[in-house]
Amino acid sequence: MAVRPDTPEYALDLSEAERMRYREMAKRARVQEGERWQRYGVVPGARIADVGCGPGAVLVALAEVVGPNGSVTGVEPNATARAAALEEIRSSGLDNATVVAGDGTATTLDPGTYDVVMIRHVLFHVGDAVQAVLAHAVTLLRPGGHVYTVDVDLTGRRLSVSDADFDEQAQRYVEFQRDRGNNVDIGPKLGPLLAEAGLELRDHEGTIQKVPGEFLRLGGPMVAARHEMLAAGAITEDDARRYDAATQRVAATPNAALFVSQYIAVGRKG
Numbered sequence: 001m002a003v004r005p006d007t008p009e010y011a012l013d014l015s016e017a018e019r020m021r022y023r024e025m026a027k028r029a030r031v032q033e034g035e036r037w038q039r040y041g042v043v044p045g046a047r048i049a050d051v052g053c054g055p056g057a058v059l060v061a062l063a064e065v066v067g068p069n070g071s072v073t074g075v076e077p078n079a080t081a082r083a084a085a086l087e088e089i090r091s092s093g094l095d096n097a098t099v100v101a102g103d104g105t106a107t108t109l110d111p112g113t114y115d116v117v118m119i120r121h122v123l124f125h126v127g128d129a130v131q132a133v134l135a136h137a138v139t140l141l142r143p144g145g146h147v148y149t150v151d152v153d154l155t156g157r158r159l160s161v162s163d164a165d166f167d168e169q170a171q172r173y174v175e176f177q178r179d180r181g182n183n184v185d186i187g188p189k190l191g192p193l194l195a196e197a198g199l200e201l202r203d204h205e206g207t208i209q210k211v212p213g214e215f216l217r218l219g220g221p222m223v224a225a226r227h228e229m230l231a232a233g234a235i236t237e238d239d240a241r242r243y244d245a246a247t248q249r250v251a252a253t254p255n256a257a258l259f260v261s262q263y264i265a266v267g268r269k270g
């Protein structure tokens, strides 16, 4: 997903497969990060802002953790993603979560009232507004609250099997994102960025995330960006067909997996 909110050229792929992929990622985040969430304030009764909540899968997971005495407010500039997030909340049956329209640089949320501001896979998309998003997040926190960021380094990915077309697809995707000003290698920079925003850096870790074949078959960011890449002339229809075939081929190869570097950084407001 890229930042072209609510503009005609912005085609967010939120097919059922893509929403399923978001739910799987949220499930994984909860398992892998549950203790970290708790350490930094995602606990029953907490008040959380989820900036750039997308289709809301993590937002719902957070709302389940904070429970009926807590609340989660998603902020999302893209109308399609907002509608998906509202539907995700509705079908979860939770009544402690909501989504509002807004940009991470200037939300309309109450300043100084949040225990945690979650910013997951968003700073990748905001170009040179990274510090503006973080500075705004700091204003939303109460003293002692945490900004919790997660992002990737797309230049650090590895495929477990050899497939020249798949590699070409991944390379072209990274170049496309970099050319349009996205922060393709922001993950390892998150720690210093939080410190520059005036927070006390409490945590900065990197992990390799495994994306198994069955996940690749669901599509993912490379497929979600296909339409935009075609529209921008970054790939041809022939390339797209070749990349689709490569994705299905890799997904069907026993033990195929993509390994992607992901980083978490957390800063505390003094």
Ligand SMILES: C[S@@+](CC[C@H](N)C(=O)[O-])C[C@H]1O[C@@H](n2cnc3c(N)ncnc32)[C@H](O)[C@@H]1O
Residues within 6 Å of the ligand: 001, 002, 003, 005, 022, 051, 052, 053, 054, 055, 056, 057, 058, 075, 076, 077, 078, 081, 102, 103, 104, 105, 119, 120, 121, 122, 125, 126
């Ligand atoms: C890859 S999705 C991540 C969704 C969710 N945080 C998650 O981890 O599942 C990135 C989201 O950031 C949103 N976004 C992009 N630019 C933004 C901005 N300036 N402020 C807030 N959200 C933004 C996009 O609309 C998109 O929904």
